[in-house]
Amino acid sequence: MLLYSHFLAAQGQVSTDSRQPQPDTLFFALNGPSFRGAAFAPQALAKGARHAVVDDEALAATDPTRYTYAPDPLLALQQLARHHRQQFNIPVLAVTGSNGKTTTKELLTAVLAKRFRVLATIGNLNNHIGVPLTLLRLRTGEHELAVVEMGANHRGEIAAYCEWAEPTHGLITNIGKAHLEGFGGAEGIALGKGELFDYLTRTGGTAFVNTLDYKVVERAVHVPQRLSYPQPGDTYPATLLAADPAVALRLADGTEVAAQLTGDYNFLNLAAAAAVGQHFGVPTTNIAAALAAYNPQNNRSQLVRTARGNELVLDAYNANPSSMAAALRSFAQRPATSGNQDKVVILGDMFELGSESQREHAELGHLLADLPIGLVVLIGEEMRNAHATNINTHYFPTKAEAAEWLRQHTPQGQQVLVKGSRGMALETLVELL
Ligand SMILES: CC(=O)N[C@H]1[C@@H](OP(=O)(O)OP(=O)(O)OC[C@H]2O[C@@H](n3ccc(=O)[nH]c3=O)[C@H](O)[C@@H]2O)O[C@H](CO)[C@@H](O)[C@@H]1O[C@H](C)C(=O)N[C@@H](C)C(=O)N[C@H](CCC(=O)N[C@@H](CCC[C@@H](N)C(=O)O)C(=O)O)C(=O)O
Numbered sequence: 001m002l003l004y005s006h007f008l009a010a011q012g013q014v015s016t017d018s019r020q021p022q023p024d025t026l027f028f029a030l031n032g033p034s035f036r037g038a039a040f041a042p043q044a045l046a047k048g049a050r051h052a053v054v055d056d057e058a059l060a061a062t063d064p065t066r067y068t069y070a071p072d073p074l075l076a077l078q079q080l081a082r083h084h085r086q087q088f089n090i091p092v093l094a095v096t097g098s099n100g101k102t103t104t105k106e107l108l109t110a111v112l113a114k115r116f117r118v119l120a121t122i123g124n125l126n127n128h129i130g131v132p133l134t135l136l137r138l139r140t141g142e143h144e145l146a147v148v149e150m151g152a153n154h155r156g157e158i159a160a161y162c163e164w165a166e167p168t169h170g171l172i173t174n175i176g177k178a179h180l181e182g183f184g185g186a187e188g189i190a191l192g193k194g195e196l197f198d199y200l201t202r203t204g205g206t207a208f209v210n211t212l213d214y215k216v217v218e219r220a221v222h223v224p225q226r227l228s229y230p231q232p233g234d235t236y237p238a239t240l241l242a243a244d245p246a247v248a249l250r251l252a253d254g255t256e257v258a259a260q261l262t263g264d265y266n267f268l269n270l271a272a273a274a275a276v277g278q279h280f281g282v283p284t285t286n287i288a289a290a291l292a293a294y295n296p297q298n299n300r301s302q303l304v305r306t307a308r309g310n311e312l313v314l315d316a317y318n319a320n321p322s323s324m325a326a327a328l329r330s331f332a333q334r335p336a337t338s339g340n341q342d343k344v345v346i347l348g349d350m351f352e353l354g355s356e357s358q359r360e361h362a363e364l365g366h367l368l369a370d371l372p373i374g375l376v377v378l379i380g381e382e383m384r385n386a387h388a389t390n391i392n393t394h395y396f397p398t399k400a401e402a403a404e405w406l407r408q409h410t411p412q413g414q415q416v417l418v419k420g421s422r423g424m425a426l427e428t429l430v431e432l433l
């Protein structure tokens with residue numbers, strides 16, 4: 001593979017963005033909704049890239065020593081990543097699921113790093129570009145194990161990522177109602193996420209199976225090696241001891257872990273990471289230390305105390321019907337931290353639900369009506385459908401209108417849950433709380 005020699009000459013350094021520093025990289029000119037990457041290839045070379053892969057034949061012909069023509073640079077990137085991964089005979093653990101992929105990936109990477117030199121996905125670079133970029137960071141003599149997060153919003157994506165990453169192990173955190181639109185409904189999500197286990201079935205791999213999610217269990221039945229968690233009788237049992245203000249759990253040998261993640265749903269993410277660590281022989285004391293040390297700083301299940309004395313559960317990274325219900329139920333159960341506090345929830349639209357959007361937002365309205373929450377602030381066009389008639393609910397079509405109201409009715413000394421889809425970016429309201 002000619003491109004592989006350019007990759008090796010670049011010491012495995014790949015770049016895709018001319019706005020970032022380029023020293024000695026192999027630049028892939030990708031196309032996106034805003035730009036055609038080839039337009040930036042000369043700039044990337046001028047900034048120090050060694051070589052550029054472009055879909056502009058005329059540009060490539062100007063200097064074959066600096067350019068390689070590829071009709072589809074993205075495909076070239078993906079094929080290069082696949083070829084590079086094939087040079088490594090190491091365990092590769094793929095992590096997918098509807099919710100909790102990044103959190104679980106972070107947790108189990110921290111656990112595995114206690115015993116191995118681990119390559120892991122950075123942040124949530126988990127898509128058709130992020131997965132190849134992750135694989136291309138594998139280094140001979142440096143990495144003993146890889147953890148690759150895989151995100152998807154339609155069928156066939158996870159199957160493709162598996163062809164590139166060739167996972168030996170796989171974990172599906174859960175199968176819920178995220179990206180309903182692209183997957184075409186709940187069955188599509190199960191089939192799409194299940195592509196990871198289908199791959200492991202074909203290749204004789206190992207699946208970590210969350211037995212509290214029957215859809216995950218169903219998708220795993222044909223995988224030859226199945227390791228289960230977290231119930232009694234599973235391979236790696238664990239017990240939820242407390243969920244508030246943060247999760248505490250007990251591992252199979254009795255070791256207790258006090259985590260810094262809030263929400264009982266995070267018990268499953270922690271238990272998954274413990275199961276993986278136990279399977280790979282990480283001593284339990286090290287597993288417990290890694291889980292206890294993880295402190296989210298990424299708007300995911302994050303606890304924030306504000307100057308106005310509010311205790312925020314800042315969960316504004318994303319939202320879908322499953323994670324919204326899990327977060328609300330967990331929040332509603334939190335004991336008051338002082339006096340007779342009212343609980344406040346500030347919720348934004350859930351995106352990518354397609355034809356299910358109206359119904360799912362309306363269902364959220366019913367759930368809200370059943371929960372002991374003092375004040376509900378709903379924001380966004382879709383949230384109109386969740387706007388029940390309860391007197392404690394305030395609805396705003398836009399975030400600006402909600403912000404104006406919050407300036408005049410600022411919660412003080414209360415517990416506040418903030419959650420909505422990424423596009424709502426509700427974390428910008430934190431300065432008002
Ligand atoms: C293509 C690309 O990498 N784009 C990144 C770029 O975008 P930009 O705003 O510049 O516009 P373009 O995309 O049109 O640019 C085209 C290329 O031109 C380059 N370029 C541009 C200007 C310039 O001056 N010089 C240039 O070289 C540019 O770099 C492009 O290569 O920059 C943005 C800001 O940094 C990036 O956000 C953008 O990245 C895109 C979104 C991307 O896909 N990045 C991946 C590495 C990635 O993994 N991103 C994750 C996405 C995670 C996610 O959403 N996961 C979902 C499921 C995903 C389903 C999948 N089907 C999908 O659709 O993605 C989940 O639920 O888990 C992330 O960003 O978090």
Ligand SMILES: Nc1ncnc2c1ncn2[C@@H]1O[C@H](COP(=O)(O)OP(=O)(O)OP(=O)(O)O)[C@@H](O)[C@H]1O
Nearest residue numbers: 098099100101102103124151265300301315323326
């Ligand atoms: N096990 C779980 N069950 C339900 N909801 C969860 C679970 N774990 C996390 N969440 C919710 O999902 C949010 C996002 O977490 P995380 O980023 O780890 O998920 P993700 O699947 O990686 O999402 P993305 O792919 O968009 O990054 C959290 O803030 C929390 O509200």
Ligand SMILES: C[C@@H](N)C(=O)N[C@H](C)C(=O)O
Nearest residue numbers: 318319351352421422423
């Ligand atoms: C940000 C992306 N990974 C995601 O989760 N999108 C959904 C639609 C969201 O933001 O809620």
